[in-house]
Amino acid sequence: MNKQILENIMTDYNKKRLKAAREAEERKKKLYEAFPELEEADRQIMLLSIKLSKLFISAPDNLEEQVLQLRKDIENLKRKRSKTYEDNNIPKDYIDIRYECEKCSDTGYTADGKRCSCLNKQIISGLYNMSNMVHMLSKENFDTFDINVFSNEVYKNEKLTPKQNMYNILEAAEDFCNNFHRTGINLLFYGGTGLGKTFMCNCIAKVLIDREVSVLYQTSFSLFETVENHKFNKQSETEENRMYYNMIFECDLLIIDDLGTEFNNSFTNAELFNIINERLITEKKTIISTNLSLEQLAETYSDRIMSRVFNNFAPLKFYGKDLRWESK
């Protein structure tokens, strides 16, 4: 079924390209009807161009002279054509094919063979539709976020009450969304369970997805499962797994939820570093959410991971009484 996602997307691209070509053809027909001299000019230019290439093959004695003459004729025709366009206020690109995505001409791939950002978005939305994420995001977003569930009484020895603290987090989350393409800031949500970390991740995901940002949400457990399948089961790796694996590096925003719940070992440590480091280098954003304290994080993960995190992630501490509001 997941192969199906990609196939459906590719069918869509084909349809888009055909539609764009058909529309360009229709514009051309309309244009030629109104300006027959343009059709004639285009026809002549084409004939002369063919003559020119034939000339190079036959290579007569006066090749240079004939080439020069033909080029001059073609230039003249093009000038005449341009003048008709200008005199009649016809846009220069009127009969060009107009693709929805100019970066990849609606093929999904750019000239250097890389997946176009428009294809990544489509794949992610395909994956989202398959998961229960869409349903989740319709329930958990900034509009349904209720600040009043947080207590306004001092909590342990924290300076701010949980409610005041949540106002700050909310502001940071909104800033993160509004300046998504402008700053290099990543977010680290940490603190106990049931305090709204996942909810806050979903709020951010919803806003950014609506703004056409490609967002991949993964629990730490599923993230490493994907990486493991990719690294160790290459032969039997499913299309779905490969898509997820590529998205870990290619999506605009990666949300790693519940970091610390995976089976932690040197493999996960190395891979986590690889993911975080690669995404920093390519200037892609990451949000990490964890139930561990900063001290526990530092004990669990290697120094080089923690130095990347501490230098590039804004830490936001969630605290207060376990609300379990996420399960409401």
Ligand SMILES: [Zn+2]
């Ligand atoms: Zn594209």
